[in-house]
Amino acid sequence: MIDTLHPALLFILGAGLLWLLPLAGRRALILLVPAAAFVVITQLEPGSAWHYRMFGFDLALLRVDKLSKAFGYVFTINAFACFLFALHLKTRHEHSAALAYIGASLGAVFAGDLISLYLFWEVMAVTSTFLVLARNTERANGAAFRYVMVHIFGGLCLLAGILLQVQASGSVAFDGFDLRSLPTYLILLGFLVNAAAPPFSAWLSDAYPEATVTGGVIMTAYTTKTAVYTLIRGFAGWEILMVVGCVMAIYGIIYAILENDMRRILAYSIINQVGFMVCGIGIGTAMAISGVVAHAFCHIIYKALLWMSAGSVLYMTGKSKCTDLGGLYKTMPLTMIFGTIGALAISSFPGLSGYTSKPMIIEAGVHEGLYWVWLVLEIASAGVFLHAGIKFPYFVFFAKDNGLRPGEPPRHMLAAMALLAFFCLFLGVYPQPLYAVLPFEVDFHAYTFEHTLNQFQLLMFSALAFFLLLPLLKRTETISIDSDWFYRRGGRLFYGLADKALNGLNSWGDQLFIKRIPGLLARFFEEPGSNVQKHGLRLLAEAAGDESELRQQEERIEHRSRQGAYPVGTWVLLAVVFLTALAVLVIP
């Protein structure tokens, strides 16, 4: 029975059950669900199950192979650590949204066809939005709105692509796409929006740093890594992804260096790290794909650890800008140590998890003779150490002491960080269990003397550059313009234009049809008989060229009108004619 139980079901049932339980029960539940799901995934047999029929197609909710299982493992391990970190929360809605969000991402990973994938994809977008909304500030609400709009756009691209693809091929299968045409490009675009590829990346650095302390930690793992999974499944070996990945890797670094907010630095470094993965997917060889899965696995863990240490700082100080922080090592030494372990792991420092996964991608590129890929990824590797490896811990925990004296965060937060720090160290020195769950056999030895020495040189001299150029890296109280400018400013511009154009038209119409024309008509019908006669006379006089008696005759007419000497019937007739004309004109 357990070998065909769907792991996402546990999360989705948990999200519902949460509303019925008291606090202690909820705390047990959020830890039990990921643990149980992990056990369930270990027991899943390769194949597909949970078939159902929809729109005349046979669909499958549960496709099990090494690739989906590898992502299932890390999603559940990370979920356990994240919920341990968020154990202090007393509210129900945040945990419920998080459980549904993680459940939907597991559903997407195990979905065997495009329609099931799409359904989970949209549930992810909606549920994750609540993790931003839960912050309950005006900024967070704005960011959440933009976040969900961008994901609706991406989801619609995906849906359009899926519909066209199903129409063209008659199949809902979700395997590698060969055909390069509109449907597959639309699907690719939908995936890339969630993978945060520029120029569709701004939602990530906009929304994640506005999420709650715990929501930010949870969000880092799932949306982008589900996209990485779907890109592996559908687009392995598409060369364009090498270019996209290289752009992402460099883009993430440059923006992270410009950033002041510590969680935004980490958000940009997600884009940088996903860039390595997307590039590996573009390379597409067995080694590259295994490298991508290994890197996604390690990345989820050290990135959650980094967000936890940043989250702890935010939780204890209420501040997240580097210009407000500094010197925290004095009173938050454990948080500093865990954060630094995460920072060294992301920099692929020998001995930590990044070192046993990322070089696989670079080496796969070297095997294919891709010189420029090697060059860009090596530069990006040096750059990672710069922004996430040193900059984050340096400006938050060391640098200038801003006089903040917060204590360590609550014990469950420290325990969650310790757990993930342990994984970073463990996978760094003993990666064999990780290599065993990868989709393809791996023959990769990270720890040759030469490779390790090269890596140490690369990183330590990057550090030298950092400290020598420290004056250039001084933090400023600024934000940087990203591609969200187009819809943040563009949206306002569009609003302004629409306001001017439509409301202008509106007030012009109001002036003309409500004020002027009825006014004119009202004046005319005060004395319709004399007015018609006067106009008739004026016309005749102008036509004849003789205006000598016009004035006298007009006075006579006005006099008669004042006396009321016109027959009533005349202007009743005129009114009827007018109403008839109106009826003919207005009612076509």
Add this chain to the structure above:
Amino acid sequence: MNEKKQEAKIVTDWFDHPRNLRRLRLGFYIVLGLLVVPDFFMHKHTLFYRVESWPGFYALFGFVSCVAIIVISKLLGYLLKRKEDYYD
């Protein structure tokens, strides 16, 4: 969110002392030197070009890359940076 904000005791202020920082810097430079030394005594493999086998190639590569990244970021910063209330 800040209900648990509390003043905590300073565990260490090791980095506040200039003497410690001087020692740290000296140690850092020694490590940098030691990392390049083995390159002179071992045969290094190359991936694409012979220049990779030069002693200290990766040291130089890391240093130059980072300087370039910092300088380019700084220049882009003049273009991209705005006040924090830019969107408000």
